Amino acid sequence: MTIENQEAVSRPCMLVVHNDEHRAAVLMRAFRRLGWDVYHARSGPESRRLARMLEPELLVMATDLKDESGWLTCEKLLREQPGVRVFLLGDASEKRNHDFAAFVGAVRLLDARDSVQSLVEEICGRTLHAAG
Numbered sequence: 001m002t003i004e005n006q007e008a009v010s011r012p013c014m015l016v017v018h019n020d021e022h023r024a025a026v027l028m029r030a031f032r033r034l035g036w037d038v039y040h041a042r043s044g045p046e047s048r049r050l051a052r053m054l055e056p057e058l059l060v061m062a063t064d065l066k067d068e069s070g071w072l073t074c075e076k077l078l079r080e081q082p083g084v085r086v087f088l089l090g091d092a093s094e095k096r097n098h099d100f101a102a103f104v105g106a107v108r109l110l111d112a113r114d115s116v117q118s119l120v121e122e123i124c125g126r127t128l129h130a131a132g
Contacts, residue, residue, distance in 0.1 A: 011037040012035070012057045012058075013036070013039070013057060014036050014038050014056050014057060015051060015054070015058075015059045015060070016028050016039070016040050016059075017040075017042070017043075017044070017046075017047040017065065018061070019062060019066055026116050027060060027119065028040060030116050031120065034120070039054060042065075042066070043066055043067050043068065044065050044067060044073030044076070047061065048073065048076060048077050051080070051081060051084065052081075055081070055084075056084060058084060058085040058107075059074075059084060059087070061086055061087070061088055062089045062090065062112065063090030064090065070088055071088070071101075074088060074101075074104045074106050086105065086106045086107060087106065087108055087122075087123050088101050088104075088110065089110055090109055090110075090111075091111070091112070110123070
């Protein structure tokens with residue numbers, strides 16, 4: 001078989017940016033099952049470096065990152081890559097947090113306490129129904 005006969009299979013790429021290793025692993029597994037190519041970052045600077053290398057379609061990012069908040073990271077990242085979609089995970093009970101998420105350019109602020117299934121459904125409903 002020659003290269004001309006092979007079709008490239010491209011999976012959409014995303015980053016999960018979260019301090020909590022367990023929560024990040026569960027989110028990553030859920031998106032991988034939907035066909036996403038998923039990478040994990042633990043900090044804002046690490047997520048921006050990975051985003052430059054991988055050019056992901058979306059990021060799911062906690063607002064309470066170490067070293068640099070997810071809010072600030074979102075704003076910085078979107079200055080570099082305005083086409084990427086960022087979903088922030090934080091305290092969605094406060095209206096001001098939703099306003100601030102919009103201010104920094106996030107698609108939406110989702111409640112970090114929601115179930116993984118609920119988060120995945122919300123994110124996929126606003127991006128792709130499934131990657132495959």
